[in-house]
Amino acid sequence: MKISVIGCGYLGAVHAAAMAKLGHDVVGVDTDPAKIARLAAGEAPFFEPGLPDLLREGVESGRLRFTVDISEAAEAEVHFVAVGTPQLPGADGADLTYVHGAFDALAPVAASGSLIVGKSTVPVGTAAELAERLAAAGSEALLAWNPEFLREGFAVADTLTPDRLVYGVSDERAAELLDAVYSAILTRGAPRIVTDFATAELVKTAANAFLATKISFINAMAEIAEVTGADVTTLADAIGHDARIGRRFLNAGIGFGGGCLPKDIRAFTARAEEIGRAESVAFLRQVDAINLRRRERVVELALELLGGSVFERRIAVLGLTFKPNSDDVRDSPALDVAERLNGLGAAVVATDPEGIENARARHPQLAYAPDASDALRGAELAVLVTEWGEYRSLDPVATGGLMSTARIIDGRNALEPAAWRAAGFEYRGLGR
Numbered sequence: 001m002k003i004s005v006i007g008c009g010y011l012g013a014v015h016a017a018a019m020a021k022l023g024h025d026v027v028g029v030d031t032d033p034a035k036i037a038r039l040a041a042g043e044a045p046f047f048e049p050g051l052p053d054l055l056r057e058g059v060e061s062g063r064l065r066f067t068v069d070i071s072e073a074a075e076a077e078v079h080f081v082a083v084g085t086p087q088l089p090g091a092d093g094a095d096l097t098y099v100h101g102a103f104d105a106l107a108p109v110a111a112s113g114s115l116i117v118g119k120s121t122v123p124v125g126t127a128a129e130l131a132e133r134l135a136a137a138g139s140e141a142l143l144a145w146n147p148e149f150l151r152e153g154f155a156v157a158d159t160l161t162p163d164r165l166v167y168g169v170s171d172e173r174a175a176e177l178l179d180a181v182y183s184a185i186l187t188r189g190a191p192r193i194v195t196d197f198a199t200a201e202l203v204k205t206a207a208n209a210f211l212a213t214k215i216s217f218i219n220a221m222a223e224i225a226e227v228t229g230a231d232v233t234t235l236a237d238a239i240g241h242d243a244r245i246g247r248r249f250l251n252a253g254i255g256f257g258g259g260c261l262p263k264d265i266r267a268f269t270a271r272a273e274e275i276g277r278a279e280s281v282a283f284l285r286q287v288d289a290i291n292l293r294r295r296e297r298v299v300e301l302a303l304e305l306l307g308g309s310v311f312e313r314r315i316a317v318l319g320l321t322f323k324p325n326s327d328d329v330r331d332s333p334a335l336d337v338a339e340r341l342n343g344l345g346a347a348v349v350a351t352d353p354e355g356i357e358n359a360r361a362r363h364p365q366l367a368y369a370p371d372a373s374d375a376l377r378g379a380e381l382a383v384l385v386t387e388w389g390e391y392r393s394l395d396p397v398a399t400g401g402l403m404s405t406a407r408i409i410d411g412r413n414a415l416e417p418a419a420w421r422a423a424g425f426e427y428r429g430l431g432r
């Protein structure tokens, strides 16, 4: 099939390359010429394992091309819209400017009977409004909402072998076209849920709200464990054995960040207020508050370990991205911790295997080191805030040898406390 993908960021670039892998003829469109130039050369503009191979393969096969010119999407039978829906500046709601821009640009281009598929995460009710917007623009394209559940770091596998496909549609033809797009995935047995616009939009919002709640639940237990001397990791293992609870997403630490969970729970809160149901999701404010308190806790522990002041004390911050296997620093708890310590006058030296460039663009005032050894050399305190494999496997004896004083805060509970203590470290985890 001929497919266009409008918006080639983290989601759209992966989606475009995956659609080409499924055998479709794909054009990716983005308003950012630098991004398009890299993608057109078969290069990934961000770090995502497996994406470079997929892009190269697609571009070399001729099934995948990229452009800034949306008129090149005119021949597509299906148009995926994957533009950003960031948090509004100074408010909780989602900024739909890019979605509106993409739909307004697509309306005159999309052929009658072609299908426009929203993939961006939007507040419930958005698709219905966009259907009216398309009709008002005289478009005879169909509309569907097909939310995306991929995780950064696993985006390629999540797109090619999703847990489920959700179609929000208002007529059968839209579902048929989506079945044709995803036939190779459906043949492999992926569950497919066909529903209305509102349910499809809410499935996405609810999934992220649930994941965020699970993380804040375990972080709330970490707060209790810190006062009572209990160990939150053992607690998570123990409750996780109950299949109704499950162990995944029960890792306590400095909490969730990234371009999705934080903004999506805030947008949900804002939309619930708009529809008069603020109390239904009032708990999400607590979820957000617990999450942000964990970053503060790291600062408290740093002050405690350094005798009350971090001023001009050298602190190595290991990790800048919101999670490992990504270069994404959007709403990153790791970068926030580095910033907070820096704001208190600490001599922070931060490092990350993939995130330095993006972190520097946001926080040029921080000092960055190319690798962990450089960051750790001469430091009085190490703070592990993103659990990259190479930080998890740091040798405590060698690490202690680099530092001026052996102290570590394990902000992701990623290290074996006994091994670090045996190597002479003052070790602090979160909730253990």
Ligand SMILES: NC(=O)c1ccc[n+]([C@@H]2O[C@H](COP(=O)([O-])OP(=O)(O)OC[C@H]3O[C@@H](n4cnc5c(N)ncnc54)[C@H](O)[C@@H]3O)[C@@H](O)[C@H]2O)c1
Binding pocket: 006, 007, 008, 009, 010, 011, 012, 029, 030, 031, 032, 035, 082, 083, 084, 085, 098, 101, 102, 105, 119, 120, 121, 122, 148, 149, 150, 151, 152, 259, 260
């Ligand atoms: N990143 C993820 O892991 C992920 C997963 C699931 C859902 N989502 C959702 O997908 C959407 C996109 O997220 P992202 O992380 O890829 O964002 P992003 O900021 O990385 O990418 C958005 C892209 O859209 C482009 N764009 C903006 N307006 C455009 C227009 N009118 N025409 C063409 N391109 C335009 C931007 O230049 C940018 O490249 C969001 O709604 C997000 O919540 C993201």
Ligand SMILES: O=c1ccn([C@@H]2O[C@H](COP(=O)(O)OP(=O)(O)O[C@H]3O[C@H](CO)[C@@H](O)[C@H](O)[C@H]3O)[C@@H](O)[C@H]2O)c(=O)[nH]1
Binding pocket: 121, 148, 149, 150, 151, 152, 153, 208, 211, 215, 248, 249, 250, 251, 252, 253, 254, 255, 256, 257, 258, 259, 260, 261, 322, 323
């Ligand atoms: O037990 C856990 C699990 C995760 N996290 C943190 O939670 C954040 C989000 O992690 P993850 O969900 O793996 O990353 P994303 O790539 O942002 O993916 C989420 O957001 C996407 C965009 O909506 C959805 O598509 C995915 O299904 C959803 O998992 C990261 O900061 C993690 O460090 C924890 O603190 N503890």
